[in-house]
Amino acid sequence: MSLLGRSLRGAWQRLAGTLLLACILAPGVALAAADVRILIDVSGSMKENDPANLRVPAMRLMSELLPAGTVAGVWLFAEDATPLIAPAPVDEAWRQRARAELPKIHARGLFTDIERALAAATADWQGPPGERERHVLLLTDGVVDVSKVPQESAASRERILSAQLAQLTASGAHVHAVALSDKVDRELIEALTAGTGGWLERADDAARLQRIFLHMLEQTAPPVTVPLEGNRFDIDKSVSELTLLVFREGDVPVTLTPPGATTAWTADSAPAPVQWRHEAGYDLVTVAQPPPGNWQFTGTSDPDNRAVVVTNLALELARLPASLLASESARLDARMVSGGQHVTRLELLELVAAGYTLAAADGTSTPGQLALDGERAVFSGELGATADAVLAPGVYQVTVTADAGSFKRQAVTRMRIVADPVSVAYSVDPASQAAVEVAVTADASLTRPDTLEGYVSVTDAANLVRVLPLPVASEDGIARVSVAASSAGRHEVAVHAFVTTPGGALRVAPPAQVFELAWTPPVAEPEARAEPEPPPPSGVAWGRFAAYVGGGNAVLALGLGLAWFVFGRTRKPAEAAA
Known part of the structure; x- marks a missing residue:
């Protein structure tokens, strides 16, 4: 592009920005439409897994960055579930309550009653969600432990995985989880998150909680941000408030320089309207009515740094x-x-x-x-x-x-x-170039290969479609299909497979592959008396096969299949039997 062209494009972009800014409807309108319920484990094991109580600064970070208008509530749970901050739209009064109440997070609980915590936090979620998305954020370091009687804990766990998970799904809730220990009940939290379309992160240590809570915020009620270019960012005239989040490493100080200033602000020298919070691991700087222009800051360049803005x-x-x-x-x-x-x-x-x-x-x-x-x-x-x-x-x-x-x-x-639990390999006959060999393999560490079935669809240059059933896998665990050319030219080959995993049934449809094939017309033979068609091969369940064809090319993970893959859990096939 010429210099003139670049200049014109830049002018048009500036014009677009001016027009968009001019069409802002009214100041202070909240964008967020989420209802977030946060559950914090305060059982005694947190003394070991979070000795510095870093749950507090992590929650402070989230509470300060939650978009205004988001409905949010916080519960502490151990043997019981206690509301710390009642669910309400986030505003300055809500944040003030959070600042006062969050230091009450402790580690003195006797048990870990996750069932009761989930029930308490979602008690008013009856029926499907309205305009607000529903999210539950669960922070825990352990397993379901409701009494000294193991059978009672096992029964509670079973109720979570059955009735309670069904209720959460019916209410449209997304359950997100932070696992703060390698002793956490992985199967349980995987089922809760994958079964509701939620996000799951493991914290190797409590020092990562601040970053993980930022990630959870962006998965549930994402704030509005402007991009950082190195340690610089631009603020426009529509922004009524700026909050800069900078993660620290070691003793690297954080400073902030507004547009046109010759002296940087620090935590000690920032003017009175600026709120500067110096927390364990990060600085959070809030500026009301920030002047438009290019801002810069010093400190560690970090992929989790953010410039959060209030804007229309x-x-x-x-x-x-x-x-x-x-x-x-x-x-x-x-x-x-x-x-x-x-x-x-x-x-x-x-x-x-x-x-x-x-x-x-x-x-x-x-x-x-x-x-x-x-x-x-x-x-x-x-x-x-x-x-x-x-x-x-x-x-x-x-x-x-x-x-x-x-x-x-x-x-x-x-x-x-x-990772795909089913892999597909293709090879073209090198001599004739008239056939494609398709090999479908189910990973024995992730699936039950004996349940592999499905079909291969073939579309030729004339858009004629053939459907070939996937046979039973051979002793080497591979199901093979030979796709012969039906005409010369383009052939699109697509595999649709269905296999059972320890978490449920999984349907896989990798992207179709295209091959250019040769073809020799067959020699005409004398007509023969029609014979009845043979029965279908025994390797395919034809009722399910018909459902595959009707389902098209969509890829669908059924039940909780993906939950098991997230952490790469391995189990014996016998344990996975339906």
Whole structure:
């Protein structure tokens, strides 16, 4: 692009930003539409797993960054569940109560009654959710322990996994969990999170709680943020409040310099309207009516640093699934929101550049662009597997940005890529180039290979579709299908497999593969008397097979299948039998 072209584009972007800012409806309208119930384990084992009581600064971080208007409540639980902060819309009065009550978090409880805690926190969630998404955040370091009688604890655990999980699902609740010990009941929290579409993180030690609570906030009631470029960020005139979160390492001091200033603020020298909280592991700086322009700060450059803003102009993400199989993909949708309303004026949205970054745990990142879908007035793209590549298993941070020249917005979420329990390999006959050999393998450490079944669909250049049943796996555990060419040219081959895992049934459909095949027309033979068709092979349950065909190419994890994969738990096939 020429220098003139870049200048014109920059001018148009600034114009778009000005127009969008001009269309803000009213100051102070809350964007968040979530109801968050937080359960904090205060059993005696926390003396060992959280000796410095870092649950308090972690909760302070979350309480200060919760968007205004979010309904939030906090309970402490051990042998009983005690409301610490009653559920109410977050405002300054709510935050004041949180600051006063959070130091009461302790570690003196005798038991760990998770069933009672979940029941107390969700007692008023009757029927499906309204406009607010429902979220439960459970922090625990142990197992269900309700009395000195083991049978009573076992019965409570069973009720959680049956009736209570069913009630949570029916109410539309998403249960998220923080596991603060390797002694935690993994099977239980995996079932709760995966069964409700929630997020699960393990804290290797309590020092990670602050970061994990930030992640949980972004999965439940995400605040509005502006992107950081190194240790700099831009504030526009629509922002009425700025809260800067900077994680510290060692003794590296944090300073903040507003636009045009020659002297940086510190915790001791910041002017009176500025609230500067120096907590264990992080600094939180709140500035009311921040002047627009470029701000900068000193301190450790950290991927969890955030510049949170109160503004009428936000970037909102559609909820992504918490977990995806490596062979799956998911649509990423982002939309601009002004004054709490979806911006639909395409002449404005067309001048906004939107993109995303997919960052793996090892620090590597992949950028991508989001295209404007004019019919839906959203910026959209695909995350996950493509025909050319799949993502490696692990946790990924998804950071979406919108840049309109005079303002920038950011939204952050996370998703987990889970290894496929079923792998598919293709090979073309090298001599004839007229057939594709398909080999489907179920991982014996993740599934029951003897339950593998399904079908292969083949679409040729004339769009004629054939369906070939997947046979019973051979002794080496591989189910093989030979796909012969039906005409010369393009053949699209797609596998649809169904297998049983310890967590339930799983249906897998990797992306279709395309092959160019040769074909020789068959020699005509004399007509023969029609014979009755043979019965179908015994390796396929045909009632279920018909359901597969009707189901198309959707990939569906049924029941709690994904929960088991999240932590890579291994169990004997006999233990997994339905």
